[in-house]
Amino acid sequence: MAAGPAAAGRAAELLAGFPGALRAAGLAVDPARAATFLAAVRAVPLRSLADLSRAGRVTLVGSHEDFPVYEAVFRAWFADDPLPEIVVPPDEEEAPPTDRRHDRDAIRDILEGEASGRDASADETLGRKAFGRLSEADRLALGRIGRSLGLLPTLSARKFAPSTCGSRIDVARTARMARRTAGETLRLSHRTRPDRPRRLLLLIDVSGSMKAHSEAILRFAHFITRARPKVETFCFGTRLSRVTPTLRHRLPDEALARLAGLVFDFDGGTRIGASLEEFLSVSRHAVLVRGAVTLVFSDGLERGDPAAMVHAVGRIARLSHRLVWVSPLAADPRYRPATRAMAAILPFLDAIADGSGLAALERLPKLLSAVENAARGQALRRGQFTFFGQREPPMQGAVRPKGSKLSPAATPEPRS
Amino acid sequence: MPSPLTHDALDAALAGAGYFADETLVTALYLALELGKPLLLEGVPGVGKTEVANTLARILKRRPIRLQCYEGIDATRALYDWDHARQLLHVRVAERARPVETSDLYAEKFLIEMPLLKALRNAGSSVLLIDEIDRADDAFEAFLLEFLSDYQISIPELGTVRAAEPVITILTSNRTRELHDALRRRCLYHWIDYPERARERAIIERHAPGIAGEAAERLVEAVAAIRRLPLIKRPGIAESIDWARAAEVLNRDGAPWPEALKRSLGLIVKDQEDLDTVREAELI
Numbered sequence: 001m002a003a004g005p006a007a008a009g010r011a012a013e014l015l016a017g018f019p020g021a022l023r024a025a026g027l028a029v030d031p032a033r034a035a036t037f038l039a040a041v042r043a044v045p046l047r048s049l050a051d052l053s054r055a056g057r058v059t060l061v062g063s064h065e066d067f068p069v070y071e072a073v074f075r076a077w078f079a080d081d082p083l084p085e086i087v088v089p090p091d092e093e094e095a096p097p098t099d100r101r102h103d104r105d106a107i108r109d110i111l112e113g114e115a116s117g118r119d120a121s122a123d124e125t126l127g128r129k130a131f132g133r134l135s136e137a138d139r140l141a142l143g144r145i146g147r148s149l150g151l152l153p154t155l156s157a158r159k160f161a162p163s164t165c166g167s168r169i170d171v172a173r174t175a176r177m178a179r180r181t182a183g184e185t186l187r188l189s190h191r192t193r194p195d196r197p198r199r200l201l202l203l204i205d206v207s208g209s210m211k212a213h214s215e216a217i218l219r220f221a222h223f224i225t226r227a228r229p230k231v232e233t234f235c236f237g238t239r240l241s242r243v244t245p246t247l248r249h250r251l252p253d254e255a256l257a258r259l260a261g262l263v264f265d266f267d268g269g270t271r272i273g274a275s276l277e278e279f280l281s282v283s284r285h286a287v288l289v290r291g292a293v294t295l296v297f298s299d300g301l302e303r304g305d306p307a308a309m310v311h312a313v314g315r316i317a318r319l320s321h322r323l324v325w326v327s328p329l330a331a332d333p334r335y336r337p338a339t340r341a342m343a344a345i346l347p348f349l350d351a352i353a354d355g356s357g358l359a360a361l362e363r364l365p366k367l368l369s370a371v372e373n374a375a376r377g378q379a380l381r382r383g384q385f386t387f388f389g390q391r392e393p394p395m396q397g398a399v400r401p402k403g404s405k406l407s408p409a410a411t412p413e414p415r416s
Numbered sequence: 417m418p419s420p421l422t423h424d425a426l427d428a429a430l431a432g433a434g435y436f437a438d439e440t441l442v443t444a445l446y447l448a449l450e451l452g453k454p455l456l457l458e459g460v461p462g463v464g465k466t467e468v469a470n471t472l473a474r475i476l477k478r479r480p481i482r483l484q485c486y487e488g489i490d491a492t493r494a495l496y497d498w499d500h501a502r503q504l505l506h507v508r509v510a511e512r513a514r515p516v517e518t519s520d521l522y523a524e525k526f527l528i529e530m531p532l533l534k535a536l537r538n539a540g541s542s543v544l545l546i547d548e549i550d551r552a553d554d555a556f557e558a559f560l561l562e563f564l565s566d567y568q569i570s571i572p573e574l575g576t577v578r579a580a581e582p583v584i585t586i587l588t589s590n591r592t593r594e595l596h597d598a599l600r601r602r603c604l605y606h607w608i609d610y611p612e613r614a615r616e617r618a619i620i621e622r623h624a625p626g627i628a629g630e631a632a633e634r635l636v637e638a639v640a641a642i643r644r645l646p647l648i649k650r651p652g653i654a655e656s657i658d659w660a661r662a663a664e665v666l667n668r669d670g671a672p673w674p675e676a677l678k679r680s681l682g683l684i685v686k687d688q689e690d691l692d693t694v695r696e697a698e699l700i
Contacts, residue, residue, distance in 0.1 A: 030601060036451065043450040044443060045423050051443070058444040062600030064458060064591075064607040159488035172492075175500035179521065183507035281646065283460070287592040315648070315689075 015041055018077055019060060025073045027066050033059060049078060134219065134252065141358040142223050148362075149227055151369040153293045153321070154195040166192030198321065198372075199230040201288055203279070205272065205298035207237040213328040213356060215256070217297045220361045222247045222255050232288050235259070236275035242285070272298060272341075273308030280315055289319040293368060297326045297355050306341035317348035322371050324351045325379070326364070331356035337379075349379035419449035420476060435464070435471040436611070436618050444606040445472065452582030454564050456549075456600060458589045459608035462652015465588040468608075469545035472586070479538070482545045483531040485552035491559060495569060497528045522573040532563055539567065539579035543586070549599075550589040557599050564602040610643060611653060619653060624660035631673040634700075635660055638677065639684065641699045647690045659684040674700055 019034035037059040044055045053074050061070045134142075160166075162173060170191035178185040202221050206214050225231045225247040233243050249255035280286045294316055302309045317323045325345075329335050331354045337346055350371045354360040371378075421429060423446045430437050430445075437445070445468070448455040457465045473480035483494055503521050510520070529537070535544035549557065563569055567579040587603060589595060611619065617636045620627065627635065639656045651659075662680035667673060677700050685691050 028597060033601060036453065036604070039451055040447050043419075043447060050439075054440045054443040055447065057440065058447055058604045058606055062456075062597065062603075062605050067607070157488065159490060172498075172500050175504050178504065179507070179518070183504060183511065280648075284591060 014078070018056065018074075021077050022060060022070065022073050025069055027061065027069060027073075029060055033062075036060075052078070138216070138219070138358045141362050142219070144362050145220070145223060145358075145365065146227060148365040149224070151365040152200065152224075152228065153198040153368055153372040155198040155291070156193040157196045159193070160191040161194050163190050163192040163194070166190035168192070197228055197230045199232065199288065199292035200224065200228070201292040201294040201320070202231065202233040203276070203294065203296045203298075203316075204233065204235045205237070205296075206235045209299055209301055210297075210328065213297075216357045216361065217326075217355060218247075218256055218259060219252060220358060220364075222249075222252050226250070232292075234279060234285070236272070236279070238271065238275075240275050240278050272300070272302045273306065273310075273312055276312035276316065277308055280312060286319070289316055291321050292319075293372065294320040294323045295326055295364075296323070299327050299329050300325065300337070300339065300342045300345070302339075302341040306344055309341050310344045313345040314348050317377075322350045322368075322376065323348060324353055324364075324368065324371060325349050326353045326355035326361075328354070328356040330354040331360060346379055347377055350374070350376060352379050419446055421446075421449070426475075429475040430471060433471045433475050434622050435467060436615050436622070437468075438611070438615070441468070441606055441608065444604055448586075448604055449584065451604075454585035454587060454603045456587045456589065456595075456603035456605050457608055458591050458605070460610075460650070460652065461590050462654045463608045463610060464653050465608055466545065466547055469543055469586040469588075472584070473543035476543065476584070478584070479542045480545060481531050481535045481538075481542045482547055484547050485549050485556070487551060487553060489552045489556055493530060494532050494556070494559075495530050496533045496571060497530065498522070498573075499526045499528050502526055527574075532569065533577065535583050535585075536563075536567065536569060536577050536579045539581050539583045543584045546585065546587045548590060549587050550591060550593040550595065554596065557596050561598055561602065564599070610650075613637075613640060616640075616653065616656065620657060620660045623657045624664055626664040626668070627660050628673070631663070631667070631677075632660070634673065635663065635677060638699050641697070642684065642694055645690075645693055645697055647685070647693060648687050649685075649690065651684045655684045655686075 015038060016034075019029045019037060022029045037056055040055045040059045041052065044051060046052050046055075053071075056074060057067065057070055061067060160168070160170070162170060168191055170189040173189040173191070174185060174187070177187060177189060204214070204217055204221065206218075210217075221231075221233045221243075225233060225244065231244070233247055235241050235243050243259055246258050247255055249258065280289075296313075296316075313323075325337075327335075327337075330352055337343060337352060351367055353364055353367055419426070423442065426446050426449075427437070427439075427442045430442065444455055447453070457468060459465055469482075470480055503526050506521065506526070531544065535542050546560070549560075564585065567583050568576050570576045610616075613636055616639065617632055620632055620636060635656070639651060639659070643650045659677070659680055662683045663673070663676040666676035666679055671679065681691065681694065681700075685694050
């Protein structure tokens with residue numbers, strides 16, 4: 001080996017500094033991982049830079065999403081010399097390791113630059129749309145929602161728990177108790193599957209046409225996200241964003257202020273179908289639908305061809321335990337879900353609810369409890385709507401999947 | 417723990433056993449053996465995550481021990497349980513002869529070993545697979561931490577059971593749920609992707625040896641094209657092997673290759689809507 005002590009020292013410094021560079025770029029690299037990395041470098045035969053890169057990726061990165069950042073940092077950190085001293089004996093003059101700081105700063109600049117860009121646009125949007133404070137009536141409505149949380153859908157747990165009146169005898173526990181009484185069974189222990197909350201999935205349309213109702217809906221979402229486990233929320237307008245973490249913020253006004261930047265992408269209007277398709281195409285998101293009670297908060301005014309929306313809603317309905325459409329338009333007693341898109345998805349829905357404000361949303365828990373174990377696809381029967389002036393629900397055949405002849409006066413036209 | 421095989425020997429042995437791993441996976445496995453750390457494998461379903469552990473067990477001539485995770489799995493399913501019925505009987509029988517000590521009841525013979533304990537006690541002769549960890553709940557993940565970092569488990573009645581050497585442990589996740597960082601931190605990590613063409617072809621020729629050269633090429637091409645379509649469930653390697661085998665059977669019965677592939681399409685695409693999409697695309 002031609003490597004002098006200085007070169008070896010520098011190689012060691014390069015390697016030891018690499019986890020720090022990743023940390024500076026925002027990856028969660030703790031000392032234990034860094035130590036594993038150094039052990040790995042000693043263990044793996046390093047014949048090329050790619051070998052080093054692989055050993056680093058396996059030990060320092062814990063998630064698939066972080067790979068691009070890792071690759072970028074790796075290139076910046078090691079790439080100046082095509083094969084640094086760690087890999088082959090060096091024979092040229094090296095730059096002092098302090099030069100590396102430059103790269104690290106460059107990486108940080110790139111990443112922070114991006115972040116501050118995001119902040120700036122958030123500020124800009126915040127300027128455009130700020131939420132008001134909570135009115136007294138709404139505060140009371142939230143309180144009432146809080147008291148009816150018990151009505152929200154549940155599921156019996158997989159795991160058994162001891163219970164005084166369970167349906168099954170807990171043999172293990174009975175035996176353990178009997179051992180305390182010299183093997184004599186004095187009392188039977190029971191066990192049961194306790195109820196646990198079923199997942200609620202909220203898909204909220206925040207496009208321009210929903211502007212007037214977004215605040216109430218997001219307050220509702222914030223409230224139940226805080227009050228109950230297993231609530232997932234996504235907002236969509238022109239693009240889709242998962243807002244569950246933001247909604248977990250303790251203070252409602254703060255949570256909503258943060259959402260304002262994230263969510264309000266007004267221009268362009270809704271592409272409900274495309275947004276829902278996008279939602280389903282990410283398997284990590286789509287898996288949240290399975291077994292959940294899904295609430296879609298939208299007026300359903302899809303522009304253009306509703307085929308994509310119908311397809312996506314159909315699939316969401318199949319994956320969900322129950323699917324409820326919450327539309328602010330349903331506040332009008334004359335509302336009929338008769339636009340092409342709404343008429344086509346109607347057979348998939350379990351109910352259509354009024355979403356025009358917190359006072360209306362207050363009735364949701366009760367509706368959900370009614371829908372939870374009822375037959376599927378009963379939106380029509382359940383509807384408070386009257387079709388063609390009749391009091392009774394129409395025959396199934398009256399709702400044509402792509403029917404365009406049903407256009408009563410009260411139904412607004414899709415915006416274009 | 418020094419690895420029983422060198423990096424390159426491991427690569428060759430995996431290929432010899434019919435598992436064509438990409439280079440990073442070989443590095444990951446080698447490091448898992450050499451450093452004695454668990455390896456977390458993530459990836460979409462059907463890319464051979466579980467098979468890694470089985471193959472590794474085969475080439476190391478160790479016994480695979482599998483812990484299948486599910487929602488609600490707990491310590492008594494994963495670790496150990498006491499054989500309560502036997503304990504009760506023992507008390508009944510023994511008290512006729514002599515007074516019974518409680519310590520008699522927590523003897524080895526009443527202990528039922530579940531996979532984790534079995535792996536700890538046979539660390540030198542087993543490969544532990546903790547399959548689909550994302551199906552278990554968070555609490556179970558936390559429960560695994562002691563095992564994964566120190567290869568030991570505390571049993572209140574018996575004390576701490578510690579493995580004589582690091583247990584070769586492979587965890588898999590389909591990513592239906594985000595795993596906690598505390599768990600990730602204790603593991604080496606590798607993401608298994610769909611294989612590139614050449615590797616997929618090697619896999620298919622290995623597992624469906626009857627498929628002829630041109631047909632194999634065509635099949636691999638079709639599979640790659642199908643994966644590019646917007647499907648509900650994109651086919652994994654397991655599906656493409658099944659497809660190759662089925663087409664092979666049909667071909668042997670006299671159907672020409674394109675026809676055989678077309679007729680067995682249901683083995684690679686298993687959803688009505690996806691089938692329509694694939695048929696419309698006319699790939700085959």
